[in-house]
Amino acid sequence: MHILVIGGAGYIGSHVVKALLGHKMKVTVFDNLSTGTELNLFKEADFIKGDILNYDEILTAMKQNVDGIVLLAGKKAVGESMENPMKYALNNINGVINVLNAATEAGVKKVIFSSSASVYGTPQYYPLDEKHPENPMSFYGFTKLETERFLKWYDQLKGVKFVSLRYFNAVGYDEAGDVRGLEKNPQNLLPIVMEAAVGIRDKVNIFGNDYDTKDGTCIRDYIHVTDLATAHAQALEYLERGGQSQILNLGTSQGSSVLEMILKTEEVIGRKVPYEFAPRRAGDPAIVTAKADKAREVLGWKAEHSSLDNIIRSTWNLYKDLK
Ligand code: UDP
Numbered sequence: 001m002h003i004l005v006i007g008g009a010g011y012i013g014s015h016v017v018k019a020l021l022g023h024k025m026k027v028t029v030f031d032n033l034s035t036g037t038e039l040n041l042f043k044e045a046d047f048i049k050g051d052i053l054n055y056d057e058i059l060t061a062m063k064q065n066v067d068g069i070v071l072l073a074g075k076k077a078v079g080e081s082m083e084n085p086m087k088y089a090l091n092n093i094n095g096v097i098n099v100l101n102a103a104t105e106a107g108v109k110k111v112i113f114s115s116s117a118s119v120y121g122t123p124q125y126y127p128l129d130e131k132h133p134e135n136p137m138s139f140y141g142f143t144k145l146e147t148e149r150f151l152k153w154y155d156q157l158k159g160v161k162f163v164s165l166r167y168f169n170a171v172g173y174d175e176a177g178d179v180r181g182l183e184k185n186p187q188n189l190l191p192i193v194m195e196a197a198v199g200i201r202d203k204v205n206i207f208g209n210d211y212d213t214k215d216g217t218c219i220r221d222y223i224h225v226t227d228l229a230t231a232h233a234q235a236l237e238y239l240e241r242g243g244q245s246q247i248l249n250l251g252t253s254q255g256s257s258v259l260e261m262i263l264k265t266e267e268v269i270g271r272k273v274p275y276e277f278a279p280r281r282a283g284d285p286a287i288v289t290a291k292a293d294k295a296r297e298v299l300g301w302k303a304e305h306s307s308l309d310n311i312i313r314s315t316w317n318l319y320k321d322l323k
Contacts, residue, residue, distance in 0.1 A: 007073030009036025068110030081140035092143035168251035208280035251290025
């Protein structure tokens with residue numbers, strides 16, 4: 001299978017490329033390098049520099065005998081999406097429509113979509129399964145849910161088969177060190193913890209210590225990016241076998257608190273991580289964990305790299321030399 005990985009130079013995309021190559025697929029990366037980096041490109045994969053907002057560019061790429069696509073390119077900072085929804089409407093809606101229309105025009109009928117747990121909004125129960133009501137609390141989450149709705153229509157009207165993968169908290173780095181690009185200006189917890197450990201920032205602000213959890217800090221389901229990546233390869237193989245469209249959670253069902261993440265990091269790397277308790281961040285639910293049984297049943301997927309030890313060690317490998 002020849003797979004076009006749209007956004008394949010980014011953090012998750014580069015790990016997906018490695019997984020697809022490992023599953024003997026031919027890979028072409030399509031990326032505008034706005035947040036992705038050439039450091040994340042694999043020599044075994046072709047590279048096209050292009051933008052999903054340019055219909056001709058994405059259509060030309062799609063016409064290179066592509067059998068399926070992985071659609072990752074998109075903006076992903078929840079906070080920013082609330083301040084600048086226009087940017088998210090443009091990239092995550094207009095850009096996605098360009099990709100789906102180009103795929104349809106080129107006759108590409110297999111789509112793996114990078115979705116998010118944020119489509120659920122505040123959990124009514126946990127672990128969250130795919131039947132949980134969808135009520136995004138952020139504009140970012142709304143764009144992910146809208147794309148899933150587009151995909152359902154394109155399935156019904158044009159026979160596009162898709163697997164939408166709802167990621168929980170993506171963390172960690174390739175354990176062999178094959179992905180070297182660090183995210184610029186990270187917004188997520190673990191890279192911020194790492195930056196505090198090396199002294200790039202003076203401390204981690206823990207957003208709230210009065211939640212109804214064991215230590216008062218928020219609990220999330222941290223899933224190693226290599227496990228996420230494997231699911232994309234398995235999802236493509238599933239569609240290749242003639243599987244029907246699916247929406248699947250990807251998580252571990254295990255929750256870790258913010259404080260646990262920091263203390264575990266200190267233990268694994270043998271350094272202090274300065275932190276301070278700060279006010280709650282708007283829109284943060286106390287606990288978000290995934291029920292991922294459906295991904296196991298449909299794809300045979302399971303999280304194998306997602307111990308906190310593995311997650312922290314593989315991330316520290318990249319950060320330890322920074323300062
Ligand atoms: N968090 C924190 N300090 C930070 C960044 C994040 O306390 O500087 C907390 C955040 O409130 C949440 C958890 O860490 O409970 C994970 O946040 P992240 O932004 O990584 O992912 P999210 O769960 O919001 O998608």
